[in-house]
Amino acid sequence: MSTIGYENWAVDLANVGAIYPFQGWEIPMTIVGVVFWLAWHRIQFKRESADLEEAGKLADKEKVAEIIDRY
Amino acid sequence: MNGNLDALTTIFTEFYYWVTVVFMFLIHVGFCMYEVAASRRRNHMHTLMKNVMIIPLVTVTFFFFGWWIYWAFPSFPFGGLNFGAGTANLPWADTMSTNLGDHITGVFWAAFLLFSWTAASIVSGSVIERIRSSALWVHAVLIGSVFWIIDAAWGWHPEGWMVKFLGYHDAYASGVIHAIAGGYALGVLVVLGPRIGKFAADGTPRDIPPHNPWLVTIGLFLIYTGFWGFYAACNVPVISPEVIGGQITGTTWTATNIYLAPTTLSAITFNFLMSLSGGLMAAYVISKGDAFWTFSGGLAGIITASAGNDLYHPIQAMIIAAVGVVIAYKMHYWVERRFKIDDAVGAVAVHGYAGFVGVVIAGFVLWGAPSSPYEGYAAINPLGQLAGAIIMFGVLGFLPAFIVSKIQQSMGVLRIPKEIELQGLDCAEHQAYEDAVHAIGEADKAQLNNA
Numbered sequence: 001m002s003t004i005g006y007e008n009w010a011v012d013l014a015n016v017g018a019i020y021p022f023q024g025w026e027i028p029m030t031i032v033g034v035v036f037w038l039a040w041h042r043i044q045f046k047r048e049s050a051d052l053e054e055a056g057k058l059a060d061k062e063k064v065a066e067i068i069d070r071y
Numbered sequence: 072m073n074g075n076l077d078a079l080t081t082i083f084t085e086f087y088y089w090v091t092v093v094f095m096f097l098i099h100v101g102f103c104m105y106e107v108a109a110s111r112r113r114n115h116m117h118t119l120m121k122n123v124m125i126i127p128l129v130t131v132t133f134f135f136f137g138w139w140i141y142w143a144f145p146s147f148p149f150g151g152l153n154f155g156a157g158t159a160n161l162p163w164a165d166t167m168s169t170n171l172g173d174h175i176t177g178v179f180w181a182a183f184l185l186f187s188w189t190a191a192s193i194v195s196g197s198v199i200e201r202i203r204s205s206a207l208w209v210h211a212v213l214i215g216s217v218f219w220i221i222d223a224a225w226g227w228h229p230e231g232w233m234v235k236f237l238g239y240h241d242a243y244a245s246g247v248i249h250a251i252a253g254g255y256a257l258g259v260l261v262v263l264g265p266r267i268g269k270f271a272a273d274g275t276p277r278d279i280p281p282h283n284p285w286l287v288t289i290g291l292f293l294i295y296t297g298f299w300g301f302y303a304a305c306n307v308p309v310i311s312p313e314v315i316g317g318q319i320t321g322t323t324w325t326a327t328n329i330y331l332a333p334t335t336l337s338a339i340t341f342n343f344l345m346s347l348s349g350g351l352m353a354a355y356v357i358s359k360g361d362a363f364w365t366f367s368g369g370l371a372g373i374i375t376a377s378a379g380n381d382l383y384h385p386i387q388a389m390i391i392a393a394v395g396v397v398i399a400y401k402m403h404y405w406v407e408r409r410f411k412i413d414d415a416v417g418a419v420a421v422h423g424y425a426g427f428v429g430v431v432i433a434g435f436v437l438w439g440a441p442s443s444p445y446e447g448y449a450a451i452n453p454l455g456q457l458a459g460a461i462i463m464f465g466v467l468g469f470l471p472a473f474i475v476s477k478i479q480q481s482m483g484v485l486r487i488p489k490e491i492e493l494q495g496l497d498c499a500e501h502q503a504y505e506d507a508v509h510a511i512g513e514a515d516k517a518q519l520n521n522a
Contacts, residue, residue: 002439009444012321020384033386
């Protein structure tokens, strides 16, 4: 058994196409990939909201003025 | 060369490797920038020179004996040394010179040599600001011209015993470059100890931030760029089944990996980019947006997927990269806290742990796939890959580094004195610089007054 569908290279390469593992699972793999991508956005929105809220609490007029002056 | 087609193929192959070598030079440029950026101002010049001198030292030793090791050692110690293949790659062989009958040896040697620089440079970054340059340069020669090339002969050669008997598969060097260099760095770090101030009295680690995050960024981006060349250099660009001489039938020419098994440049381009992306995304999340770890995570992602990036589907490459990055990041901080290891640039994690994990994962995902186009070789399998990862990281990486570092320590030549570490390695140069600035300023003013 081989995950790529070939147990040896005793083949004519003219007749060989895809050689990646788990052929036939492309759609489930795509779903996993899309979930990974969307989950990333979800995590970032939540985390950024928390970060911005935290940063807002630190705001102090004098410090902000210093930051503006520092450019 | 017989006939125009052979001549064209040879010249194309020669030019192909030459281009990869030029690209891979950017890896070293990136490592130099990264190391200088990560060091504090009082250590810049020594940090830079420590890494730059890796280039000539590894180059000459790789010419003298490193390249011979690659050709002589594939069966050793289970078979004898291959003196036949080795002889053509000795420094006094006419193929190792200007020779109109051999267009390939020079560029192929150079491609491997640039891998050697990389292995040594990985170690160099982790030990900045307290190792003696002389000690590091001995390690550079050992990792660059001895230990990594032994592992390449064993696990990255069409006739390597690890490929034959273990079914070891590591197409773009998760193990043969990265795991061994990470393991080697760890072996040195264990003996060398942390920088002054890295750990508080209660053992809590302190962050020593890079003095210039932008230089870190450019350095890492240059390493990415050079890594493209590295990937291409790991392939044979075009070869016929007849020349391979294995089981492949028919007359269709192909690109191959280092084991002469078929793949395509297109496949590895897909997988390079998807594993870079998976690594960046995972690292951004796990490090909470830390720039240093995010960029390093892109690299660690590629490194994790590299063992099987000749065969993976791009989505597999992306997910494997993300998994490797999370493990490497968590391992870095666990080892730092548990064993008080000060790895200044995270090299052990990014290269060592990610490389190790990548080799092991490939054993599962590529289980049963042929490791070679030749008959009688073991198929790729999890146990063979695990054994291979241990050999790379532990046996050829950590162990020799630990032993040599212990010897250097006992001789008092491993670490700089404490007072020098505090004042900075560049203190004398800084003083000379200030004196020179003062002297030339005074001279100019004297001329002005006399005018």
